[in-house]
Amino acid sequence: MTVDSTSFIRVVVLGARKVGKSAVTVRYLTKRYIGEYSSSRDLLYKHGVFVDSQPCEVEILDTSRFQDDVFPADKVDWADAFIVVYSTADRRSFQVATDSLRRIQHQVAGRQVPIILLGNKRDLEHVRQVSVDDGQEMSLQFQCQFYEVSAADSHVGVTVAFQSVLREAYSLKTRRSLPIRQKLGSMTVSKMIGAVFGKAVKNDKKKRPSLSL
Numbered sequence: 001m002t003v004d005s006t007s008f009i010r011v012v013v014l015g016a017r018k019v020g021k022s023a024v025t026v027r028y029l030t031k032r033y034i035g036e037y038s039s040s041r042d043l044l045y046k047h048g049v050f051v052d053s054q055p056c057e058v059e060i061l062d063t064s065r066f067q068d069d070v071f072p073a074d075k076v077d078w079a080d081a082f083i084v085v086y087s088t089a090d091r092r093s094f095q096v097a098t099d100s101l102r103r104i105q106h107q108v109a110g111r112q113v114p115i116i117l118l119g120n121k122r123d124l125e126h127v128r129q130v131s132v133d134d135g136q137e138m139s140l141q142f143q144c145q146f147y148e149v150s151a152a153d154s155h156v157g158v159t160v161a162f163q164s165v166l167r168e169a170y171s172l173k174t175r176r177s178l179p180i181r182q183k184l185g186s187m188t189v190s191k192m193i194g195a196v197f198g199k200a201v202k203n204d205k206k207k208r209p210s211l212s213l
């Protein structure tokens with residue numbers, strides 16, 4: 001598979017300890033669920049995939065043993081996209097995810113990066129500590145996508161979430177690589193839309209795609 005430079009996509013998977021970062025990553029890559037992972041270090045996976053019919057090389061960094069109070073700041077500049085995982089059965093992991101979203105946005109300082117907030121372990125409904133509304137509200141606040149999944153139950157939701165962040169990252173990279181005239185052209189179109197539908201939309205918090213699978 002031959003790819004150009006816009007088709008390299010780097011994704012960092014991060015979150016509190018034991019939320020299922022490895023489980024969702026391996027689920028996406030192999031479609032399998034493996035209950036226990038013994039790795040105690042970050043793992044980098046390389047993966048060839050088609051995004052919008054274009055061949056892409058994807059690197060996924062599964063940050064392991066991420067200490068709840070240590071944010072992997074050195075990975076932020078490396079990444080084209082982020083998957084911030086929490087467990088729906090662990091309120092504290094949601095707070096860690098919120099803190100991570102804040103830190104990512106602070107560090108990227110205006111650079112547009114796709115982020116997915118991923119609530120894992122939704123199969124543990126009887127011990128749920130974070131509601132769907134909590135997740136959705138947080139994703140609205142940080143203007144990111146939101147999915148609730150169970151790596152244990154199904155590969156479908158996990159796959160949809162990964163594909164979605166890859167598609168957004170690919171689309172952003174493609175737009176950045178366009179000649180300036182084409183970029184200005186697209187701005188003119190959005191200005192026209194703004195003129196037709198009114199300027200009120202400017203400060204609206206748009207609801208991003210979200211899904212429970």
Ligand SMILES: Nc1nc2c(ncn2[C@@H]2O[C@H](COP(=O)(O)OP(=O)(O)OP(=O)(O)O)[C@@H](O)[C@H]2O)c(=O)[nH]1
Nearest residue numbers: 017018019020021022023035064065121150151152
């Ligand atoms: N019930 C349930 N358990 C899960 C799910 N995903 C992962 N687990 C379990 O949660 C535990 C932690 O999963 P890991 O994938 O190792 O979590 P991690 O975030 O990579 O862990 P560290 O890197 O050590 O922080 C394991 O016992 C998994 O079997 C899920 O969707 N449902």
